[in-house]
Amino acid sequence: MPNYAPSPPKARRRARGLNAPPRAAITRRQRGNTPRPPQGRDVVHDPSKCPALPDLRPRLAKREGAHKYHHGHAVVLAGGPGRGGAGRLAARAALRVGAGLVTLACPPEALAENAARLDAIMLRPLADAIALAALLEDDRITALCLGPGLGLGAATRDLALTALAADQATVLDADALTVFAADPEALFDRARANGRAVLTPHGGEFARLFPDLACRMAEEPMDSPAFSKVDATRAAAARAGAVVLFKGPDTVIAAPDGQLVLDPHHRERGAPWLATAGSGDVLAGLIAGLAARGFAPFEAAQIGTILHVEAARRFGPGLIAEDLPEQIPAVFRDLGL
Ligand SMILES: NC(=O)C1=CN([C@@H]2O[C@H](COP(=O)(O)OP(=O)(O)OC[C@H]3O[C@@H](n4cnc5c(N)ncnc54)[C@H](OP(=O)(O)O)[C@@H]3O)[C@@H](O)[C@H]2O)[C@@H](O)CC1
Numbered sequence: 001m002p003n004y005a006p007s008p009p010k011a012r013r014r015a016r017g018l019n020a021p022p023r024a025a026i027t028r029r030q031r032g033n034t035p036r037p038p039q040g041r042d043v044v045h046d047p048s049k050c051p052a053l054p055d056l057r058p059r060l061a062k063r064e065g066a067h068k069y070h071h072g073h074a075v076v077l078a079g080g081p082g083r084g085g086a087g088r089l090a091a092r093a094a095l096r097v098g099a100g101l102v103t104l105a106c107p108p109e110a111l112a113e114n115a116a117r118l119d120a121i122m123l124r125p126l127a128d129a130i131a132l133a134a135l136l137e138d139d140r141i142t143a144l145c146l147g148p149g150l151g152l153g154a155a156t157r158d159l160a161l162t163a164l165a166a167d168q169a170t171v172l173d174a175d176a177l178t179v180f181a182a183d184p185e186a187l188f189d190r191a192r193a194n195g196r197a198v199l200t201p202h203g204g205e206f207a208r209l210f211p212d213l214a215c216r217m218a219e220e221p222m223d224s225p226a227f228s229k230v231d232a233t234r235a236a237a238a239r240a241g242a243v244v245l246f247k248g249p250d251t252v253i254a255a256p257d258g259q260l261v262l263d264p265h266h267r268e269r270g271a272p273w274l275a276t277a278g279s280g281d282v283l284a285g286l287i288a289g290l291a292a293r294g295f296a297p298f299e300a301a302q303i304g305t306i307l308h309v310e311a312a313r314r315f316g317p318g319l320i321a322e323d324l325p326e327q328i329p330a331v332f333r334d335l336g337l
Pocket residue numbers: 083084085086087147148149150151174175178202203204205248277278279280281
C-alpha cells in the first residue's frame with residue numbers, strides 16, 4: 001500500500017509525542033478521504049502555518065504616540081463572592097489583548113475578594129442594572145463583557161438588557177445567554193436594536209437559545225440535505241440580530257447579514273487542550289478587548305478566536321485557562337509586533 005506523506009524528521013516525530021507513530025505510517029486509505037481531525041499529538045506550535053496571522057500584524061500593533069484611552073476601555077462584569085474567577089479571566093484576557101484600560105465591575109460584597117486578586121485591572125463596585133446604566137454613560141467605555149460567573153437570577157437578565165440598551169459593543173456569554181432560555185426573543189430584540197452584540201454560546205447554551213435549530217442539527221437527514229452547524233449559526237445570527245460565535249472544536253462565526261467564517265484553524269490547527277474550564281471566559285474577554293480597541297464585532301470575534309487557538313497551541317499540553325492570557329504576548333511576538 002503506497003504512503004502519501006514523507007517520513008518526518010526524528011525531532012518532529014518526538015515533538016508529536018513519544019509514542020506517536022511517524023506520519024508515514026498513516027496512509028490516506030486508513031484516514032479516509034477527508035482530512036483527519038486534529039489529535040492531541042498534532043498540537044505542535046508553528047505560527048507560520050496559520051495563514052491568517054501575518055495579515056493581522058499591522059492591525060494589531062498599537063499606534064505610536066497613542067495614549068491608553070485611544071486603545072479603548074473594556075468593562076467586564078463579574079459575579080458575587082466566590083464566583084469572580086470567570087470574570088477575572090475575561091478581564092485579564094481583555095487587558096492582554098491590548099485594551100488600554102480594563103475595569104472589573106462586581107457586586108460591592110465581592111470587592112475585597114477581587115481587590116486581593118487584581119492589580120493592573122481596575123475595580124469598581126456595581127450594585128445593579130441602574131448603576132450599570134450610569135456607568136455606561138461614560139463614552140470612553142468602548143466595550144462590555146458579561147455573563148461569565150454572573151449567575152442565573154433576574155439581576156443578570158437586567159444587566160444584559162441594560163448593557164444592550166447602551167451604545168457600547170457588548171459580548172454576551174455563559175449566564176447572560178442561559179438566563180434568556182425561557183424567552184430568547186427578549187434578548188434578540190435588544191441585541192438587534194444594539195447592532196453591536198456578540199453572542200458566544202457553547203453547544204449547551206446554543207440549544208437553550210435556539211432549541212429548534214439545535215434539534216434540526218441533531219436530526220438525521222431524511223429526504224433533505226443535513227442541517228449543519230454552519231446552517232444553524234447563520235440562522236441564529238439572522239434571528240438574534242447579533243454576531244453569533246458557536247464554540248467548539250469546529251467554531252463557526254456568523255453575522256446577521258449572512259457573513260460567515262469557520263475557525264480557520266479547524267482541522268488544520270486544532271487545540272483540544274482548550275476543552276478546559278474557563279477557556280470560553282477567556283475568549284469572551286479577548287473579543288471584548290478587541291472590540292474595545294475598535295475592531296468591529298464580527299472582526300473581533302474572528303481575531304479573538306484565532307488568538308485564542310494560537311495561545312492554546314503555543315502553551316500546548318497541560319493548558320489551563322489562566323495560561324491563555326499569559327500566552328498572548330508570545331503570540332504577538334510571533335507575529336512580529
Ligand atoms: N473558573 C470559573 O470561575 C469558571 C466559571 N464558569 C462559569 O460557570 C457557569 C456555568 O457554565 P458552564 O458552561 O460550566 O455550565 P452551563 O452553561 O450550565 O452548561 C453546562 C451543560 O451544558 C451542556 N453542554 C452541551 N454542549 C456543551 C458544550 N459544548 N460545552 C459545555 N457544555 C455543554 C452540558 O450538558 P450535557 O449536554 O452534558 O447534558 C453541560 O452539563 C457560568 O457562569 C460560567 O461562566 C465556567 O466558565 C467554568 C470556569
